Amino acid sequence: MIEVLSLSKNFGEKTVLRDITFSVAPSTMTFLLGPNGAGKTTLIRLLCGLLEPTSGSFKIAGIDSSRIADIKRVVGVVLPGERNLYWKLTGEENLEFFGSLYGLWGRKLAVRIAEIVELTGIEEFYRTPVERYSTGMRQRLSLARALLHEPKVLLMDEPTSGMDPIAKNQMEKLLSKLARNGVTLLVSTHDMPQVERLADQVLIIDAGRIVAQGSPAQLIAEMGQKALIRFVLDGPPDEVVDVISRQQLGPVDVLEGEVRLWSSSPDETIGDLFAILRQTSTRLLRIEVTKPGLDGVFWRATGRYWEFDRGGQE
Numbered sequence: 001m002i003e004v005l006s007l008s009k010n011f012g013e014k015t016v017l018r019d020i021t022f023s024v025a026p027s028t029m030t031f032l033l034g035p036n037g038a039g040k041t042t043l044i045r046l047l048c049g050l051l052e053p054t055s056g057s058f059k060i061a062g063i064d065s066s067r068i069a070d071i072k073r074v075v076g077v078v079l080p081g082e083r084n085l086y087w088k089l090t091g092e093e094n095l096e097f098f099g100s101l102y103g104l105w106g107r108k109l110a111v112r113i114a115e116i117v118e119l120t121g122i123e124e125f126y127r128t129p130v131e132r133y134s135t136g137m138r139q140r141l142s143l144a145r146a147l148l149h150e151p152k153v154l155l156m157d158e159p160t161s162g163m164d165p166i167a168k169n170q171m172e173k174l175l176s177k178l179a180r181n182g183v184t185l186l187v188s189t190h191d192m193p194q195v196e197r198l199a200d201q202v203l204i205i206d207a208g209r210i211v212a213q214g215s216p217a218q219l220i221a222e223m224g225q226k227a228l229i230r231f232v233l234d235g236p237p238d239e240v241v242d243v244i245s246r247q248q249l250g251p252v253d254v255l256e257g258e259v260r261l262w263s264s265s266p267d268e269t270i271g272d273l274f275a276i277l278r279q280t281s282t283r284l285l286r287i288e289v290t291k292p293g294l295d296g297v298f299w300r301a302t303g304r305y306w307e308f309d310r311g312g313q314e
């Protein structure tokens with residue numbers, strides 16, 4: 001449904017996206033994940049025709065990027081910020097106005113609005129002025145607006161940013177429902193657990209390049225690690241980390257005093273680790289064993305930590 005071939009984008013001297021190639025199967029959800037400035041928004045803006053590629057091309061629903069006006073007819077876009085809604089108007093009036101821009105009117109428009117109101121679950125508030133909406137309500141109305149012309153493909157930039165867990169959960173359910181109804185979704189997010197929950201495919205983007213691509217389960221399995229052991233000692237961990245490295249227990253690193261040790265056979269590794277701690281007479285303050293996730297994939301792909309690079313922005 002989406003095919004992107006060697007797409008690159010420069011702003012002046014600066015290359016922001018390089019050689020991006022991927023495809024998205026119909027009726028599936030693909031997530032773009034990457035630190036601030038990775039190029040996610042730029043990619044979305046390219047695919048909906050708000051920016052022109054420096055080189056490369058793409059096809060959406062079989063339509064080549066040289067025919068961007070035709071692409072716009074089959075693509076819905078939700079970008080952050082509320083400039084795409086009129087604040088003084090109600091949700092319903094907004095939908096009527098934007099529907100008329102798509103050439104919908106009369107009964108056809110009324111029927112479409114009723115469908116979308118139900119689909120997006122905005123019944124409770126769509127007759128109040130947008131200026132009274134919360135972030136989550138505005139995001140859902142923006143989505144409703146993007147669905148007016150029944151797009152086959154939906155491009156969304158951080159649709160759950162700033163939402164509380166309840167609103168986020170509602171939005172996630174809505175995205176799943178859209179995919180089940182045949183819409184193909186490409187969504188950017190900073191929310192790694194969300195990607196692990198929903199994605200058929202994830203593209204991890206770092207500094208304008210795709211550094212990992214596949215289903216979350218596939219990427220995590222490819223790492224070949226069954227557990228992530230995180231622990232904190234009562235003193236500097238350098239000596240223990242040295243011994244772990246020498247004995248080759250598994251890939252190991254230290255982040256802000258916390259040791260992270262990856263293991264392909266956790267039972268054995270934990271046994272070895274406790275033996276090392278006894279030898280070095282170091283005391284354990286905290287230890288946690290978790291399943292490896294996409295943050296591990298990011299670390300293995302870039303040598304850097306996801307939490308560290310994000311700059312703390314949600």
Ligand SMILES: Nc1ncnc2c1ncn2[C@@H]1O[C@H](COP(=O)(O)OP(=O)(O)OP(=O)(O)O)[C@@H](O)[C@H]1O
Nearest residue numbers: 011014016034035036037038039040041042043190
């Ligand atoms: N119009 C522009 N002119 C020059 N540079 C730009 C422009 N738009 C984006 N950039 C640069 O392109 C890079 C990628 O930006 P982009 O907004 O695509 O990142 P992002 O992955 O969406 O980040 P975030 O997670 O913060 O939303 C950044 O370095 C940004 O400064």
Ligand SMILES: [Mg+2]
Nearest residue numbers: 040041042157
């Ligand atoms: Mg962005």
